[in-house]
Amino acid sequence: MRTSLLTLSAVSLTALASAAAAQDCPIKVGVLHSLSGTMAISETTLADTMQMLVAAQNEAGGLLGCELEAVVVDPASDWPLFAEKARELLTVHEVDVIFGNWTSVSRKSVLPVIEELNGLLFYPVQYEGEESSRNVFYTGAAPNQQAIPAVDYFLEELGVEQFALLGTDYVYPRTTNNILESYLQSKGIPAEDIFVNYTPFGQSDWATIVADVVALGADGQQVGVISTINGDANVGFYKELAAAGVSADDIPVVAFSVGEEELSGFDTSELVGHLAAWNYFMSADTPENEAFIAQWHAYIGDEARVTNDPMEAHYIGFNMWVNAATEAGSTDVDLVRAEMYGQTFPNLTGGMATMLPNHHLTKPVLIGEIRADGQFDIISQTEPVAGDAWTDYLPESAVLESDWETLECGMYNTETETCVQLTSNY
Numbered sequence: 001m002r003t004s005l006l007t008l009s010a011v012s013l014t015a016l017a018s019a020a021a022a023q024d025c026p027i028k029v030g031v032l033h034s035l036s037g038t039m040a041i042s043e044t045t046l047a048d049t050m051q052m053l054v055a056a057q058n059e060a061g062g063l064l065g066c067e068l069e070a071v072v073v074d075p076a077s078d079w080p081l082f083a084e085k086a087r088e089l090l091t092v093h094e095v096d097v098i099f100g101n102w103t104s105v106s107r108k109s110v111l112p113v114i115e116e117l118n119g120l121l122f123y124p125v126q127y128e129g130e131e132s133s134r135n136v137f138y139t140g141a142a143p144n145q146q147a148i149p150a151v152d153y154f155l156e157e158l159g160v161e162q163f164a165l166l167g168t169d170y171v172y173p174r175t176t177n178n179i180l181e182s183y184l185q186s187k188g189i190p191a192e193d194i195f196v197n198y199t200p201f202g203q204s205d206w207a208t209i210v211a212d213v214v215a216l217g218a219d220g221q222q223v224g225v226i227s228t229i230n231g232d233a234n235v236g237f238y239k240e241l242a243a244a245g246v247s248a249d250d251i252p253v254v255a256f257s258v259g260e261e262e263l264s265g266f267d268t269s270e271l272v273g274h275l276a277a278w279n280y281f282m283s284a285d286t287p288e289n290e291a292f293i294a295q296w297h298a299y300i301g302d303e304a305r306v307t308n309d310p311m312e313a314h315y316i317g318f319n320m321w322v323n324a325a326t327e328a329g330s331t332d333v334d335l336v337r338a339e340m341y342g343q344t345f346p347n348l349t350g351g352m353a354t355m356l357p358n359h360h361l362t363k364p365v366l367i368g369e370i371r372a373d374g375q376f377d378i379i380s381q382t383e384p385v386a387g388d389a390w391t392d393y394l395p396e397s398a399v400l401e402s403d404w405e406t407l408e409c410g411m412y413n414t415e416t417e418t419c420v421q422l423t424s425n426y
Contacts, residue, residue, distance in 0.1 A: 025066035027331055029054055030073070030089035032100025032110070032121075037077025038202045038231045042310075043102050045261050046124065047072055049311045050099050052299040053318045063322055064329065071095055075106065077201075077231075082106040086113045086121075096331035097122065097321055099314055103230060104128060104172035111136070111424045120333045122321065124313035126256055126278070128175035132389040132402035132410030133424045135333070137340060137359050139317040140310060141279055142387040143179050149365040150254045150277035151180060151226065153380060155187060158252055160224035162193045164213045166237070169198035173228035176256070180226060182393045193221070203233040206240035213251060214244060225253040234258050238271055248273025254367070260306035263374040271370045278309040279363040281376045284349040292348050306374070312348045319345050320355055341405045351384055358402035358410070360387025 031050045033043040054070040062068060071093045075082040089095045099122045101107040107123055114121050114135045126141040154160040163184060167173025181194055195216055197209055217223040229237055254275040260282050292315065297303050324339035325331045343355040347364065354362045362384035368376025390400040402410040409419035
């Protein structure tokens with residue numbers, strides 16, 4: 001028996017060595033983040049994060065006997081250009097995986113390309129759900145891991161009675177707010193007490209909108225703002241709030257796209273008390289987070305640089321991809337995908353993240369309160385919540401299930417017991 005086990009071990013080692021030898025080197029990691037344009041305020045840090053993670057993996061010995069190479073492109077906050085750059089990464093640079101995108105409109109632009117070419121995208125930012133691609137792992141929050149818990153906090157802890165849903169005019173805010181309108185009405189908030197407004201990317205004039213929000217509370221009801229404003233438009237929005245003398249005690253704002261990186265460019269002294277909902281904050285007091293912050297500061301060479309939620313999502317996604325590729329003995333997309341299901345990796349806030357068959361993670365939900373130093377006091381944290389690709393609060397979605405492991409379908413209708421479609425609803 002001992003001889004047989006030794007023989008099997010030798011065979012296994014030989015097979016692994018052959019797989020490593022067959023792996024093309026270097027292993028190329030595509031980085032698809034805007035380094036210019038309106039979204040550079042948020043995305044440049046994510047490009048830096050990916051280069052840090054690649055460098056650290058190389059210091060640890062690489063992957064499958066190969067060095068990793070970060071291939072960085074700049075889609076320049078231009079949504080059609082994201083598709084062109086994704087195609088360039090896959091066909092010209094022949095990358096093994098892509099980590100990238102911030103806005104949903106940029107992700108929707110990329111989806112047809114990566115599905116056509118069977119690429120693999122790790123998407124690190126909170127989004128609206130209502131999507132499940134065979135070729136995307138969603139490491140940011142789905143609505144039930146950010147938007148819904150934030151609304152519950154407003155209702156249960158702050159007694160908000162009237163809601164202003166303010167968003168940038170693209171798919172993420174519009175779909176998220178459709179879900180939230182339905183959810184709020186299910187909680188007894190009448191439609192007339194829900195104010196919805198959309199503005200373009202880069203919006204700078206907020207005087208009228210802020211005045212409209214202030215006017216909502218003229219009857220004495222508590223007003224709260226749910227913000228899906230993205231990019232540098234946040235600078236003007238918060239400045240106008242301060243100019244209008246609106247404090248968090250008057251009208252609290254909970255933001256879904258404002259974290260430490262965005263606040264580092266603000267005068268936060270007048271934003272104290274406003275909120276953000278994420279799955280990670282830099283102020284989380286764990287050994288894992290302390291080590292990550294130290295790694296970031298050492299890499300970037302600037303102790304003042306902050307960390308944020310999408311950075312953690314890339315950190316988790318990248319390490320899961322490395323572990324899946326190691327277990328598969330290859331960076332082949334289909335082999336890696338099969339090994340991703342059930343992958344676990346420590347959250348920086350404590351506990352473990354698990355990759356689900358619907359290509360979403362389990363994530364804790366945190367509510368943070370803005371401090372004068374641009375950091376957040378964590379005032380609420382849940383146990384890990386399983387990400388839901390299809391919301392329960394839109395009738396057409398409530399019957400849908402995503403399960404790429406056993407059903408091999410991202411849009412399975414549980415009533416008809418059929419797979420609606422295999423490619424994404426772009």
